[in-house]
Amino acid sequence: MWRGGSNTRTCKRRFFSSPTRSRHHRPPYMLHSRGSQHLKAMAEVDHLAAERATARFDVEEMKVAWAGSRHAVHVADRMARLVASDPVFRKDNRTMLSRKELFKDTLRKAAHAWKRIVELRLTEEEADLLRQYVDQPGYVDLHWGMFVPAIKGQGTEEQQHKWLPLAYKFQIIGCYAQTELGHGSNVQGLETTATFDPKTDEFVIHSPTLTSSKWWPGGLGKASTHAVVYARLITEGKDYGIHGFIVQLRSLEDHSPLPGVTLGDIGGKFGSGAYNSMDNGVLRFDHVRIPRDQMLMRLSQVTREGKYVHSNVPKQLLYGTMVYVRQSIVADASKALSRAVCIAVRYSAVRKQFGSQDGGPETQVLNYKTQQSRLFPLLASAYAFRFVGDWLNWLYTDVTQKLEAKDFSTLQEAHACTAGLKAVTTSVTADAIEECRKLCGGHGYLNSSGLPELFAVYVPACTYEGDNVVLLLQLASGKQPVGTMAYMGKVQYLMQCKSAVSSAEDWLNPDAIQEAFEARALRMAVNCAQNISQAASQEEAAGFYERSPDLLEAAVAHIQLIIVTKFIEKVHQEIPGHGVKEQLQALCNVYALYILHKHLGDFLATGCITPRQGALANEQLGKLYAQVRPNAVALVDAFNYTDHYLGSVLGRYDGDVYPALYEEAWKDPLNETVVPEGYHEYLRPLIKQQQLKLSRL
Ligand SMILES: CCCCCCCC/C=C\CCCCCCCCCC(=O)SCCNC(=O)CCNC(=O)[C@H](O)C(C)(C)COP(=O)(O)OP(=O)(O)OC[C@H]1O[C@@H](n2cnc3c(N)ncnc32)[C@H](O)[C@@H]1OP(=O)(O)O
Ligand SMILES: Cc1cc2nc3c(=O)[nH]c(=O)nc-3n(C[C@H](O)[C@H](O)[C@H](O)COP(=O)(O)OP(=O)(O)OC[C@H]3O[C@@H](n4cnc5c(N)ncnc54)[C@H](O)[C@@H]3O)c2cc1C
Numbered sequence: 006m007w008r009g010g011s012n013t014r015t016c017k018r019r020f021f022s023s024p025t026r027s028r029h030h031r032p033p034y035m036l037h038s039r040g041s042q043h044l045k046a047m048a049e050v051d052h053l054a055a056e057r058a059t060a061r062f063d064v065e066e067m068k069v070a071w072a073g074s075r076h077a078v079h080v081a082d083r084m085a086r087l088v089a090s091d092p093v094f095r096k097d098n099r100t101m102l103s104r105k106e107l108f109k110d111t112l113r114k115a116a117h118a119w120k121r122i123v124e125l126r127l128t129e130e131e132a133d134l135l136r137q138y139v140d141q142p143g144y145v146d147l148h149w150g151m152f153v154p155a156i157k158g159q160g161t162e163e164q165q166h167k168w169l170p171l172a173y174k175f176q177i178i179g180c181y182a183q184t185e186l187g188h189g190s191n192v193q194g195l196e197t198t199a200t201f202d203p204k205t206d207e208f209v210i211h212s213p214t215l216t217s218s219k220w221w222p223g224g225l226g227k228a229s230t231h232a233v234v235y236a237r238l239i240t241e242g243k244d245y246g247i248h249g250f251i252v253q254l255r256s257l258e259d260h261s262p263l264p265g266v267t268l269g270d271i272g273g274k275f276g277s278g279a280y281n282s283m284d285n286g287v288l289r290f291d292h293v294r295i296p297r298d299q300m301l302m303r304l305s306q307v308t309r310e311g312k313y314v315h316s317n318v319p320k321q322l323l324y325g326t327m328v329y330v331r332q333s334i335v336a337d338a339s340k341a342l343s344r345a346v347c348i349a350v351r352y353s354a355v356r357k358q359f360g361s362q363d364g365g366p367e368t369q370v371l372n373y374k375t376q377q378s379r380l381f382p383l384l385a386s387a388y389a390f391r392f393v394g395d396w397l398n399w400l401y402t403d404v405t406q407k408l409e410a411k412d413f414s415t416l417q418e419a420h421a422c423t424a425g426l427k428a429v430t431t432s433v434t435a436d437a438i439e440e441c442r443k444l445c446g447g448h449g450y451l452n453s454s455g456l457p458e459l460f461a462v463y464v465p466a467c468t469y470e471g472d473n474v475v476l477l478l479q480l481a482s483g484k485q486p487v488g489t490m491a492y493m494g495k496v497q498y499l500m501q502c503k504s505a506v507s508s509a510e511d512w513l514n515p516d517a518i519q520e521a522f523e524a525r526a527l528r529m530a531v532n533c534a535q536n537i538s539q540a541a542s543q544e545e546a547a548g549f550y551e552r553s554p555d556l557l558e559a560a561v562a563h564i565q566l567i568i569v570t571k572f573i574e575k576v577h578q579e580i581p582g583h584g585v586k587e588q589l590q591a592l593c594n595v596y597a598l599y600i601l602h603k604h605l606g607d608f609l610a611t612g613c614i615t616p617r618q619g620a621l622a623n624e625q626l627g628k629l630y631a632q633v634r635p636n637a638v639a640l641v642d643a644f645n646y647t648d649h650y651l652g653s654v655l656g657r658y659d660g661d662v663y664p665a666l667y668e669e670a671w672k673d674p675l676n677e678t679v680v681p682e683g684y685h686e687y688l689r690p691l692i693k694q695q696q697l698k699l700s701r702l
Contacts, residue, residue: 050659050661051659051660052355052661052662053351053354053355053638053659053660056354056637056639057638057639059635059636060636060638060639060640061584061587061588061635061636062582062583062584062587062588062636062639063582063583063584063585064639064642064643065582066581066582066583066585067582067588067639067640068645069581069582070580070585070589070643071388071643071644071645072645073395078645080130080134081645084131084134084135084137084138085134085138085645085646085647085649085650086647087121087135087138088135088138088140088647088649088650089138089647089648089650091117093113093114094114094118094138094139094649096140096141096649096652097672098672099278099282099458100277100278100279100452100458101277101673101674102278104273107278107281107282108227108281108282108284110141111141111142111143111144111282111283112143114141115143115144115145118135118136118145119145119175121135122135136149137340138649140650141282142223142280142283142462143224143228143283144178144180144223144224144227144229144283144284145224146223146224146283147180147181147223147224148172148175148178148179148180148224148229150330150333151181152172152179152181152229152231152232152233153169153172153173153179154325154326154329154330155233155249155301155326156168156169156172156179156233157169158322158325158326158329159233159249159301159303159304159322159323159325159326160302160303161301161302161303164251164298164301164302164303168251176257177230177231177253177257178224178228178230178231179224179229179230179231179232179233179251180222180223180224180228180229180231180232180233180286181222181223181233181326182219182222182225182232182233182234182252182288183195183222183235184220184221184222185217185218185220186216186217186218186220186287187214187215187217189221189472190471190472192235192247193246193247195217195235195236195237195247196213196217196237197210197211197217197219197234197235197236197237197290198211198213198239199234199237199238199248199250200239200240201240201241201297201311203310203311206296206297207295207296208238208250208295208296208297208299208300209293209294210236210250210252210290210294211290211291211292211293212288212289212290217289218289219232219234219286219287219288219289220271220286220287220288221285221286221469222285222286222288223283223284223285223286224283224284224286225254225268225284225285225286225287225288226269226270226271226284226285226286226287227270227284228284229254229255229286230253230254230255230256230257230260231251231252231253231254232251232252232288233250233251233252233301234249234250234251234288234290235247235248235249235250236248236250238300238307238313240307240311240312241312241313245313246320247323248300248305248323249300249301249323250299250300250301251295251299251301252290252293252295252299253295254266254268263293264293265290265291265293266288266290266291267287267288267289267291268286268287268288268289269286269287270284270285270286270287271285271286271287275464275465276457276458276460276461276462277452277457277458277461278452278458278461279458279461279462280461280465297309303316304316304318304320304322304323318411318413319413319416321416321420322408322416324420327470327471328401328419328420328423329401330470331423331424331426331427331470331471332394332397332398332401332423332426332427334430334431334466335390335393335394335397335423335426335427335430336394336395336397336398337466338390338431338433339387339388339390339391339394341434341438341459341463341466342383342387342434342437342438343641343644343646344459344646344650344651344656345383345434345437345441345442345456345459346380346383346384346387346641347641347644347646347651347656348445348454348651348653348655348656349380349441349444349445349449349655350380350384350637350638350640351638351641351655351656351658351660352444352445352454352662353369353370353371353376353444353445354369354371354637354638354660355369355655355660355662356370356371356445356446357369357370358370370446371634371637372634374627374630376444377630377634378626378627378630379440380441380444380637381595381629381630381633381637382595382596382599383437383440384592384595384633384637384640385592385595385596385633386433386596387644388572388589388592388593388596389568389569389571389572389592389596390430390433390568392572392575393430393567393568393571393572394430396571397422397423397426400415400418400419401423403415404416404419415488418489418490420479421480421483421490422488422489422567424471424477424479424480425476425477425479425560425563425564425567426564426567426568427470427471427473427476428471428473428474428476428477428480428560428564429473429477429561429564429565429568431466431467431473432467432473434463434466435460435464435466435467438459438460438463438464439460441456442454442456442460445655448655448662448666449655451666451669453653453655453666453670454653454654454655454656455651455652455654455655456653456655458652474557477556477557477560477561478553478556478557478560480560480563480564481533481549481553481557481559481560482549489563489566489567492526492527492566493527493530495523495527496527496531499520499523499524499527500524500528502520502524502613504520504521504524504613504614504615504618505517506614506618506621506622507621508621509621509622509624509628510625511621512594512598512621512625513594513625515573515576515577518569518573518594518598518601519569519570519573521601521608521613521614522562522565522566522569522570522597522600522601523566524611525562525566525604525607525608525613526559526562526563526565526566528611529555529559529607530559530562530563532555532559533552533556533559536548536552536555537549537551537552540552558607562604562607565600565604568596569596572592572597573593573597575589575593576589576590576593588636588640591629591632591633592633592640594625595626595629595630595633598622598625598626598629599626601622602619602622602626605619642658654666654669
């Protein structure tokens with residue numbers, strides 16, 4: 006939800022309380038009852054009906070393909086409607102609230118969501134969806150998304166037994182306090198200390214410097230009572246590096262900070278509304294004592310005597326919570342992207358410009374080839390990210406099960422894939438939301454389009470949970486040709502193969518696409534490896550550093566190959582529903598050929614394809630856009646988003662955009678009075694002064 010709070014208060018103030026408000030200042034259609042009846046009648050018209058009629062596939066079945074199962078469609082539908090119909094979850098003035106009002110509104114919504122979850126005895130799946138549709142970043146995201154998973158992943162059974170029930174019932178509220186003012190990406194560089202005191206069997210948590218202040222954790226600033234704090238473990242005079250500790254921050258009686266704890270909010274963030282609903286916080290410790298058993302001890306322990314014992318597991322398991330969150334961020338990318346694309350496609354079908362010579366209808370902007378070539382790749386990317394997200398979720402579940410059985414063989418692959426996919430999908434999505442804003446012309450810049458706030462909320466995903474560049478470099482440092490890197494085992498073939506494409510249609514062959522993408526990714530990786538060894542005769546690290554810009558591009562090529570591969574695999578599956586498979590096939594081809602066209606330099610420079618084959622790919626892309634065009638609106642309908650969730654007058658399901666835009670404008674606080682505040686102080690004297698000057702001439 007992008008906006009929040011009750012609309013009643015603003016309406017009353019707007020229409021009945023203002024002494025300076027003129028009746029004639031209302032929108033014309035609100036002046037008499039006939040006007041509003043007319044508006045109602047208009048609202049019943051589906052302005053996009055003609056678009057929906059041209060779809061060549063079964064939209065209901067596409068909803069199933071998008072959601073993953075019939076059950077998933079059904080549950081999502083119920084939860085979305087539950088939220089949309091509840092006045093507490095209204096979100097039509099969020100960008101106009103002050104920071105304090107917005108934060109209080111977030112607390113209110115979170116409390117109400119919890120009440121509904123308990124009253125309706127919702128399952129975990131339903132509760133997650135309900136929170137998703139409430140759609141306002143807040144402390145609960147970190148409580149459920151990071152605090153609980155950190156305890157589950159890094160706590161012993163006893164610790165889980167003690168802390169999880171408290172967290173599940175909201176008897177405590179937790180956040181994830183890792184990043185510090187001086188260090189975020191470099192986790193090993195964190196400065197907060199946890200020194201074991203064997204005399205009292207406690208850890209002393211301390212912030213030795215200003216730069217060691219915890220800085221950024223969501224939910225920390227005002228809401229959390231507890232945190233999982235990452236600190237350097239020091240025992241018997243030795244520093245054992247970063248470990249997690251459960252630390253109580255605030256009183257459970259009156260919410261005041263506990264002795265030795267200094268904490269607050271770090272201040273306003275990018276955009277109005279947006280992520281300002283979240284209380285990202287600052288936290289300092291002055292020798293705060295916690296019992297020894299509040300160190301998360303699944304991976305390593307400190308004994309009563311102060312001895313450090315490390316279980317026989319990779320130390321990177323400490324980063325497990327981040328891997329978990331990165332895979333959910335990939336799933337989320339397709340949601341954010343599909344929302345923006347849904348708005349832009351529907352509005353582009355409604356919006357008309359030019360094309361009429363004789364006063365007849367103008368052209369829908371969706372019919373312009375340039376609009377299609379900017380928009381349809383984003384539509385295809387939304388589907389591509391959805392399916393690769395499903396696969397990543399499978400990979401994560403698989404690695405988790407293996408870890409339970411002490412099999413760590415796929416840990417590195419899971420880290421590389423989550424890091425790389427998180428980086429690529431969030432960067433593309435952030436850029437795509439901005440592109441959708443431009444695709445909606447001037448109206449896209451209005452808050453009521455929903456796009457500015459969607460962008461402002463989404464864009465930090467490129468930074469949080471690992472800066473995208475840092476994560477891509479992690480991927481680039483991967484060494485073994487296993488899992489998704491297995492194609493590297495075909496090095497001899499892929500280094501010399503030549504694409505057999507000789508016509509535009511040949512690019513519809515998934516094998517041709519797959520081979521071109523594999524050869525490009527492999528050749529870029531091999532080029533990097535060769536350049537690294539040439540750049541640094543003595544040390545590999547120096548060469549890696551020197552060639553890191555090229556490594557980034559090679560990492561992106563590898564991730565794009567994974568996305569294309571998983572889309573192709575999806576389309577190969579049995580997919581029920583008239584025309585559904587064909588549409589997905591077309592979108593898969595759009596995605597792959599668009600990437601090929603956009604990165605043509607890579608494909609040509611590595612000699613995977615010829616310039617002529619590149620031109621044929623572009624020719625085929627144009628044909629695919631024409632194939633997508635009649636299905637575009639139905640393809641975004643398949644996302645199954647309610648108007649409430651979309652939060653956009655431009656993306657309304659019925660396409661009745663103009664009355665909605667007009668009505669929204671009048672809700673702005675500036676329109677509460679006809680004559681603005683400040684007129685008598687600043688405008689009138691100015692005008693009068695000028696008039697006086699003129700009269701003297
Ligand atoms: C919460 C739910 C979210 C859902 C998302 C929905 C979004 C919806 C929008 C709004 C809703 C609001 C919700 C928003 C939530 C925001 C949450 C944000 C929370 C945070 O940001 S928490 C802080 C995150 N911080 C980071 O990510 C830091 C990044 N840095 C690192 O990860 C590491 O420091 C590093 C990986 C870059 C380097 O680590 P280091 O120990 O120095 O390691 P290296 O020497 O480079 O590598 C050593 C070795 O380890 C391997 N390795 C590294 N990491 C991992 C890992 N995670 N798993 C496994 N293995 C790992 C590495 O490859 C090396 O291996 P090798 O030796 O080469 O074999
Ligand atoms: C909205 C939001 C919510 C957050 N929530 C939380 C939370 O709940 N809990 C928490 O602990 N943290 C949280 N964070 C912090 C977040 O995880 C960090 O900001 C993130 O990991 C990036 O680290 P940094 O800020 O130190 O960036 P820096 O590492 O300082 O990055 C600055 C620049 O340096 C570049 N750079 C850094 N290292 C390298 C390198 N090795 N090679 C090349 N370039 C490099 C980066 O690409 C970037 O351009 C949040 C951040 C935001 C914005």
